[in-house]
Amino acid sequence: MAQDTAEEKTERPHSEDGSQGSEKRESTERAEISNFEIVQHHFRAAAERLDLPEDVTTVMGTSYREVTVQIPIKLSDGQTHVFSGFRVQHNGARGPYKGGIRFHPEVDLDEVRALAALMTWKTAIAEIPFGGAKGGVNCPAGDLESSEKQQIARSFIDKIDKILGPTRDIPAPDVNTDAQTMAWMMDQYGKLHGHTPACVTGKPIPLEGSFGREAATGRGVVYLYREAAPVIGVKPGDTRVVVQGYGNVGSWAARIMQGLGATMVGASDAYGAIRNDEGIDAEALLDHVKEGGTLPEFEGAEAIDADDLLEIECEVFIPAALGGMIHERNADRMNCKMMIEGANSPTTPKADEILEDKGVYVIPDVMANAGGVVVSYFEWVQNLQHFRWDEREVNDKLGNIMRRAYRNVSGRAQSSEISLRSAAYELGIERVVEAARTRGYIT
Ligand code: NAD
Numbered sequence: 001m002a003q004d005t006a007e008e009k010t011e012r013p014h015s016e017d018g019s020q021g022s023e024k025r026e027s028t029e030r031a032e033i034s035n036f037e038i039v040q041h042h043f044r045a046a047a048e049r050l051d052l053p054e055d056v057t058t059v060m061g062t063s064y065r066e067v068t069v070q071i072p073i074k075l076s077d078g079q080t081h082v083f084s085g086f087r088v089q090h091n092g093a094r095g096p097y098k099g100g101i102r103f104h105p106e107v108d109l110d111e112v113r114a115l116a117a118l119m120t121w122k123t124a125i126a127e128i129p130f131g132g133a134k135g136g137v138n139c140p141a142g143d144l145e146s147s148e149k150q151q152i153a154r155s156f157i158d159k160i161d162k163i164l165g166p167t168r169d170i171p172a173p174d175v176n177t178d179a180q181t182m183a184w185m186m187d188q189y190g191k192l193h194g195h196t197p198a199c200v201t202g203k204p205i206p207l208e209g210s211f212g213r214e215a216a217t218g219r220g221v222v223y224l225y226r227e228a229a230p231v232i233g234v235k236p237g238d239t240r241v242v243v244q245g246y247g248n249v250g251s252w253a254a255r256i257m258q259g260l261g262a263t264m265v266g267a268s269d270a271y272g273a274i275r276n277d278e279g280i281d282a283e284a285l286l287d288h289v290k291e292g293g294t295l296p297e298f299e300g301a302e303a304i305d306a307d308d309l310l311e312i313e314c315e316v317f318i319p320a321a322l323g324g325m326i327h328e329r330n331a332d333r334m335n336c337k338m339m340i341e342g343a344n345s346p347t348t349p350k351a352d353e354i355l356e357d358k359g360v361y362v363i364p365d366v367m368a369n370a371g372g373v374v375v376s377y378f379e380w381v382q383n384l385q386h387f388r389w390d391e392r393e394v395n396d397k398l399g400n401i402m403r404r405a406y407r408n409v410s411g412r413a414q415s416s417e418i419s420l421r422s423a424a425y426e427l428g429i430e431r432v433v434e435a436a437r438t439r440g441y442i443t
Contacts, residue, residue, distance in 0.1 A: 032324075033324065033327075033348050033349075034110060034111070034114070035110075035111050035114040035115065035323045035324070035344070035345045036110045036111065036113055036114035037114075038114070038323070038324070038345045038348060038349065039114040039115075039117050039118050039345065040061065040114070040117075041349045042349070042366075042421060042422075042425050043060070043061055043117065043121075043425065043429070044057075044061070045422065045425075046422060046425035046426045046429050047060065047061065047429065049418075049422070049426060050426055050429060050430065052429070052433065055442070056433060056436075056442055059091075059436065059441075059442055060091065060429060060432060060433065060436075061117075063088050063089065063090045063091075063113055063116060063117075064089050064090060064091055064092060065087075065088070065089040065163065066086070066087075066088045066089075066109065066113065067086065067087045067088075067160055067163060068084055068085070068086055068109065069084070069085045069086075069156070069159040069160060070082060070083075070084065070085075070159075071083040071084070071085050071137060071139075071152060071155045071156055071159070073139075073148065073151050073152055073155065075144070075148055076145055076148065081139075083137050083138055083139045083152065084137070084138050085135070085136070085137045085155075085156045085159060085160070086107065086108075086109050086112045086135060086136050086137075087101075087112075087133065087134075087135040087160050087163065087169070088109070088112045088113050088115075088116040088133060088134055088135070089116065089131065089132075089133045089163065089169060090113070090116035090117045090119065090120045090131065090132040090133060090134075091117075091120040091131050091132055091432055091436075092131035093131060093432050093435035093436035093439060093441060094120075094123065094124060094129055094130060094131055094431065094432060094435045095123070095128075095129035095130040095131055096130055096131065096165075096166070096167055096168055096169060096170055097130070097131045097132065097133035097168065097169035097170070098119060098123060098130035098131065098132065098133060098169070098170050098172070098373060098376065098377075099115065099116055099119040099132060099133035099134040099135065099171065099172065099174075099373075100115075100134060100135070100171065100172045100173055100174025100175075100177070100202075101134075101135035101136060101137070101156070101171045101172070101173070101174055101177055101181075101185075102115075102134070102135070102136040102137075102174035102175040102176060102177065103136070103137050103139050103141035103144075103149065103152065103175070103176040103177050103181075104136065104138070104139075104141055104175050104176055105138055105139065105140045105141075106138070107136035107137060107138040108136075108138065111136070112134045112135060112136045113134075114345070115134035115174075115344060116132050116133050116134035117132060118132065118134075118344060118345070118365070118366060119131075119132030119133060119134060119373065120132025120428070120432060121366050121424070121425060121428030121429065121432070122366050122367070122369075122370050122373060122428070123370075123373060123377075124427070124428040124429075124431040124432050125366060125367050125370065125405055125408075125409065125424050125427055125428045125431075126367075126370040126373065126374050126401055126402075126405050127401070127404070127405070127431075128373065128374055128377040128401070129377075130170075130373070130377065133169055133171075134174070135156075135160075135171055135174075136174075137152055137156055139152055141175075141176035141177075142176070146180075149181065150184050153177070153181050153184040153185050153188070154184055154185075154187075154188040156185075157185050157188040157189055157192075158188065158192070161188075161189060161192050161193070164189065164199060165189075165193070165196070165199060166196060166198035166199055166380065166383075166384065170198070170199060170200060170201060170376075170380060171185060171199075171200050171201075172200060172201045172202040172372075172373070172376050173202040178202075179202055179203055179204040179209060179214075180204065182200045182201070182202045182203045182204075182209075183203055183204055183207050185199075185200050186199055186200050186203060186207065197383040198380050198383035198384050201213070201376035201377075201379040201380055201383075202376060202379070203379070208379075208382070208383050208386075208388075209379060210375055210376075210378050210379035210382055210388075210389070210394060211388070211389070211390060211391035211394050212375055212378075212391045212394035212395055212398065213372075213375045213376065213379060213394075214248065214252075215252045215256070216371040216372050216374065216375035216376075216394075216398060217248070217249045217252070217342060217369050217371045217372035218248070218249050218250070218251070218252025218253035218254075218255075218256060218320075218342065218371070219252060219253075219256055219371055219395060219398060220368070220369065220370060220371020220372070220374065220398060220402050221249065221253040221318060221320075221340050221342050221368055221369065221371065222253055222256040222257055222260070223371070223398070223399050223402035223403060223406075224340055224363050224367070224368055224402055224406055225239075225257065225316060225338070225340055225363075226260075227402075227403055227406040227407075227410075228338060228340075228361065228363060228406065228410075229338075231361065231410075232315070232337045232338050232361050234315045234316075234337065234338075236257070236260035236261045236262050237261040237262075238315070239257070239261075239262040239263070239314075239315045239316055240262070240263050240264075240265045240313070240314040240315050240316070241254065241257050241262050241263070241264050241265070241314055241315070241316045241317075241318065242264070242265060242266035242267065242309060242312050242314045242316070242317045242318070242336065243264060243266070243267045243268070243318045243320055244267075244268050244309060244317070244318065244319045244320060244321050244325060244343075244346075245268065245269065245319065245320040245321025245322070245342070245343060246267045246268065246269045246285065246286075246289060246295060246320075247269070247320065247321070249318075249320040249342040249343070249369065250267070250318060250320030250321070250342060251282065251285070251286045251289070253318050253320065253340075253342060254267065254282040254285075254318075255282045255283060255286065257282075257316075258281075258282040258283070262316070263279040264279060264280045264282050264285075265277055265279065265280065265312055265313075265314055266280075266304075266309050266312040266314065267280060267285065267295060267301075267309075268295060268306055268309050268321070269289070269294060269295040269321075270321075271294035271295060271296055272294065272295055272296035272303055272304075272305075272306050273295065273296070273303070273304050273305065273306045273308065273309040274295050274296060274298055274301035274302060274303055274304060275301060275302055275304050275308075275309070275312055276300060276301035276302060280298075280300055280301045281300055284298075284300060285298055285300070285301075307330065307333070310326075310330055310333040310334050310335070311333050311334075311335050312335060313335045313336075314335065314336045314337075315336065315337050315338060316336060316337070316338045316339070316340060317334060317336035317338070317339045317340075318339070318340050318341075318342050319339065319341055319342060319343045319346035319347070320342035320343050321343055321346070322343060322346070323343065323344055323345040323346060324345065324346070324348060325343070325346045325347075326339075326346055326347040326348065326351045326355075327347075327348045327350065327351050328348065328350035328351055328354065330351075331347075331350070331351035331354035331355055331358075332354055332358070334355060334358065334360060336360060337359075337360065337361060338360065338361045338362075338363070339355065339360055339361070339362045339363070340363040340368045341362070341363065341364055341365035341368045341369065342365075342368060342369050343365065343369070344365050344369065345365060346365065347362065352419070352421065356419060361420075362419065362420060362421065363406075363420055364419075364420055364421035364424050366421070366424050366425065366428065367405050367406065367409055367420070367424045370401075370402070370405065371398055371402060374398055374401050374402070375394060375398055378394055378397060378398075408427060409423045409424045409427060410423070412426065412427055
């Protein structure tokens, strides 16, 4: 069994998925198991339970295509830096490959591989017609000027454009890339292939981005909370919520929860944590962050040690920062009834066991944070039709998909007496295997 990881870092001011400020400090000790090991652990366990033949397990457990390219860029220090760019297409049985592109100095093939596989299962669980992919460039995104980021984005697309396209592989933003990055990528792809808005998602609204995309992952988290709340006997009005990582996902989830009547009693960012048992105003906190403030500097709450965030008594804890934040050395400190994983792989397998013993209801990343890719799917559909839906339509359709995923996964979890995570993986894997078999890719 796997133990515990280090993964992505994020920045301020946040973008769609974050980046990194130079004075940032690690606010919580993370696990030693890698993201890849976490995803493989869950995949292998599910494959065994499903009794998949060995050849099928190999096909599903490895990538279809892994591309590494060289990106030499002259930075403002006058030196040419040679970065590596990765694009991993894990499985395309259910449709074109789909997944974000991350800029981060710690990006490597292993991490991208893990995140690509996660996308395969996520799109299958949400029943949207995509395969799974992920990309990344190992550049120091937090220290780059916008013009440098633009050069990297364009150069990366130049080097991988042959494997991209609206019917092949559609990137999106991820850590340290945002709508602006997608605009550059779309523009570069257009220079090579003609104007093709459907070649990337997460674009700015004036460039055929979708309404509701920015909020989508946080909103999806809240749709799942609403489905699951009766299961653990809580109502929004009585719900105290703690958010680890007050960036895009965390701040949207917190604000939407607050709109339902919930009270945020704790939050954290890369600089530290805060608590206020009377409630922290989620809107005011975001305004503070947008003005360049860190969470510990926020006047409406008390600054606490980052590790103490886990001990705040609450109904719902939302990890929305990095991978491997909840591990075997701190999982026992958690004081919540439900955890909804906004982040990718925030919980290690050992921590999962501890939380299960404690009776915490865990809604796993592979379903919980699917809202982003679901609205990316809507963006792609709108782009292909050169048509735009209003935000209400986007949100309603997102709600339908998230609720359907929850019903399917929780139904399977109940009937098989397994965790939501195990049920989600089983369901995702089954759907991908069925698609691959029906196509004749495997027998
Ligand atoms: P973001 O950069 O907007 O926010 C991340 C937040 O985490 C920031 O506030 C940052 O300060 C904070 N943070 C960083 N290190 C921390 C630490 N050690 N302790 C506490 N907080 C820390 O990024 P985001 O888009 O909100 O993504 C957050 C997570 O959600 C990532 O794991 C990402 O992969 C996942 N995710 C995001 C989306 C999306 O649509 N944005 C979709 C699926 C999954």
